Structures are given as C-alpha cells and as structure tokens.
Amino acid sequence: MCRPTYFDVTYSINVWMDPSRPTSARTGQEQWKGLHDTFSTLGHRVELIEPVPGLPDMVFSANGATVVDGRALVARFRDRQRADESAAYLDWFRAAGWSEVCQAEYVNEGEGDFLFTGTEILAGTGFRSDQRAHDEVRDFFGRPVVSLRLVDPRFYHLDTALSHLGDGEIMYYPGAFSKESRSILSERFPNAILADESDAAVFGLNAVSDGKNVLLPQAATGLAARLRDRGYTPVGADLTELLKAGGSVKCCTLELRE
Template sequence: MVMAFRTRHPAPPTFAVSDLCCEEERCALRTSDCAYQVAWTINPHMKMGAVNWHRARAQHRLLRRALRAAGAQLLELPFVHGAYDCVFAKDNAVLLEKEGQKRALLASPVFSERQQEQQARARVLDRLGFDIFSPPPAHFEGGDLVVLPGARGALLGHGQRSSRHAAVMLEIFLGAPVTPLELKDPHLYHLDTALHVLSDGTALVCPEAFTPAALRTLERTEGIHQILNVPREEALGFGLNLVEVGRTVFLGGRAPWVELLLHAQGRCPTVLPLDQFHLAGGSAACLVSQIHPARGTAREALRPASAPTRRERPGEPRGGAGYLQ
C-alpha cells in the first residue's frame, strides 16, 4: 500500500502597507502635507525636496501589485497627514498573530519627526482588531528587528536608532529570545539595511555594518544556519532591504552580488525600482510590516494598553482601513 503524505506549506504572508497620501474624504484641507516627500534629514540618505511624486506613486503601486501576485495579502494603513515617513510602515510597530489574535507592540522612535505618526497608527491598528501594547521605555524602531524563521527568535539592531535595553520587552512580547547586535555605520542605521535572514536561516550580512563582537554573536545565534557576506556598496544601495514571499525575493534596485547569492540559494530575485524611497533612506523591507506568526503569547508582565483616543485633527485617519484582496 502506498501512503500519501501532505506537505505543509507556510501560509502566505500578510504585510501592512501605508498609503502615500491622504484620501480626500479624510482630509478637510488638501495641502502639500498630504503626500509623501522628503522634508527633513534624519538619516544620511535623505535628500530634501528630491522626490518625484508621480514616480514614487508608480513605484509603490508596482510593489503592491508584485506582492499580491507573489501570493501575499496586504493590510491597508492610511497616510498620516504631515508625517511623511509614515510610508515606511515597518518602523511603527511589531505585528504578530496567533490563532486569530492580533497584537501590535508600538515603537518608540528617536526623532520627533517619526514620533508624530505613532498615535494615528495606534488608533488604526486598534480599529483593525490588534491588541495594542505600549512601546518599550527604551528607544526602539521596527526597522531594527529581524524575526528569525518560524518566529523562534529575533535579532535587534542597536547603537544607531534603537537601544539594546528594548530587548527585554521584545522578548516578553514575542515569547522568544532576542539577540542584540550593535550597528556601527550611520549609513546602515537600521538592522534591515545591514542584514537579511532568509526563511531557511541563511543570513545575508554586510560585515562593515557591525562591531566585531556583534558578528561573533551572530555566528553563535540559534536559527542562523550560514552567513553570506555582502559588500558595503550593495548594502548602501539598499541591497539587503529585502522582502521574501515564498521563493521570490524583492529588491528595490540592482544588487548583482546579492542577486547571485539569492540564485545560489534557490530564490528568485525580483528587482523593483524603488529609488524614490531610497531618497528618504528606505526600500522594500521598510515599506511593509509583516504580521509574523507568533509562537507564544505575551507573558503576564506585558498587558495590552488602551489605544489613544485623542480627538483627531483634520486629515488624520478616521477609518476605512482593512484587508485588501
């Protein structure tokens, strides 16, 4: 008798993505503050006034279409009026789901330019059914967290935007160990610009971004099966700011060495032009926030907080967010 075995395939990922501008019905007064732009410099990549709005919108739409075509689901978040960097949805919160229960640990950004979007995003996530957890007392930004395959642990970048002390609350929230890694290059200021971990545990790493101690720690981290080095030049072009959907890996620009490594690992690298977001210091991974499957539940020491209920100002989101098919 021949027995048939079912192969379990991971569920398609769900990513939260932000709109690039205010919707007319949500904004009583349409102004230049209603759309993505670079209006300040809080990282070395930012070039004020350099964004071509029409190109940015076309590139963002292409990214969304490509993610859906690869099998991903998207969760829509409204643009936060005047908070232009809110388009980099990964930075706002860590998102988890287990058995239909969704929860969000809010970030605590360093710069006031990023802090201003947090209340609006918390209200939207609350309306979408997430349990909202208050941010760590130490600085933490979502771009500094890389969740390892199977959510069995995570890596925390610190030294530029986040504090290593945030690891304590992150471990409680994730129900899994968090390994701090010190970043030393201001141009690679978030962990997701300096490192990407594939679903098989292969880590693509720019060594120059880390202290020697951090590299030694990474080599010993459970869940990291091999480390492949990537030249700093490609990391500076956001070649490690990747999004993985099945065997497809999306890049926001050409990175020949990264593409070669991905092919060798059996992946299908797909390049999407995202140069209009490079002008603000982000790329593919920054623009989406994956809802990770949770292995455990937040321990008793960490309880959901009430979502902010401050009266909304004109142009702030008032609903309409949800799953897009």
C-alpha cells in the first residue's frame, strides 16, 4: 500500500476525475488509514512503499505491478502523469530482495487489469492495458491468460468491474464487458455473483478477498448481502474521497504473492 500523502485531482485520465471538484488530502489519508488498519486487524501483513511528490495517483498501488509465484512484472503506464511511478516500484521490489523483477514492455497497468485466480490470470483491455501485454504476462508468469474486453469508460480497469473471491469464484458487472467477454465469463464462472449497476457504480467490485473476508466499499449494500448469502463476511470501507480519482479498496491494494 502507499499512503495518499500527496493525494489530489489535478488532471483527468478517467471519467471519475474532475479537477474542478474539491478534494481533501486529509480526508483521503483518514479513509486510507481505515483500510490499512482493517487489513492489519484481519491478520494481514501490510508493506508500504513511500509516496513520491508529484505522483498523486501512487496511492493506487494495485496498478504498480502484478506479482505471482514470487515474480514481479512492474507496470508500464499509458498516461504520462503516472509514468514515473514505475521507477518507484522497480526500486521497491529490488530493495526488498525480490529476485525476478522486470518492467513490462507494453502498456500494462498491473493488478488494475490482471487478476490472478489461483490458476489463471484474467486480463482486461479496452481502455488501459495493451492487448499485447496479455501475451507478455502469459510468457512472464507461465500461467494461462484469459482476455476480457471492457466497454464502459466508468470501468476502465478490470478491477473496477470484476473481483476474484477465492477458489475460482468471482463477482462482476456484466454491463462493463463486451458481448464476447460476457460469454467467456458466463461459461467459465457459471456460479459468479452478478452485481447490478448501482453497486458497480459505487465501485463495489473494486474489492479484496482473503477467501473469507471481502473488503469492499460500504455503499455496495446489495453486493454485501449477496456475499453473506455465499458464506463470505463483507467488510465495508469508506473510500469516497479516493473515488474522486477513480479508485477504491482494490486500487489501493497490491497483493504480494510470494
């Protein structure tokens, strides 16, 4: 995770970002700390990367890399406003002793678009990560990759429209995907939890699951009820200030799979 020390919305690279709308770094930091402390309370170890002045979106650490089997493929961002984040993540992984660290050749926005299910990697494209990055991820990790196309600009990263819950179970918003991708998801995950538009629009799918507890925006009440019905424990989080930049629970969380 990365503290939102420099959080602000001074440019727009997604439909959620409006530089004319007031933001509060203090509120963002308080909400982020609530998420951080919740992870710790649930027994998870949280590593921190230092925020860099001039990189307000660095709080969205999920975009920094994809980490599977002890290997880290660091992001290559589409937008110049975030490009310098890659160097910070490369330095962090190398300083922390990770031996297999590489920066992606093609535009690849980390766990924003690449979600590991335990066996395969679900890969998003359409707005950010390059389609060619899907092959690069498959070759780097030696894992099957399933390509999915996003079509609604509100859900510009895969992790805004789909979340892996554990044991091959997912939840997603069908309206975010192309017809072909909806067919792929329906065939591969016939028992998936389907979110309605109201829960998706508050970033309810931008969630993190440890297989038991699912941390998600507290406004996604419908999804929380469906998760309870499936035996999960939903844990609500308030990250409404960070949503002004187009991110929530998962965006703030890069999973380190050693």
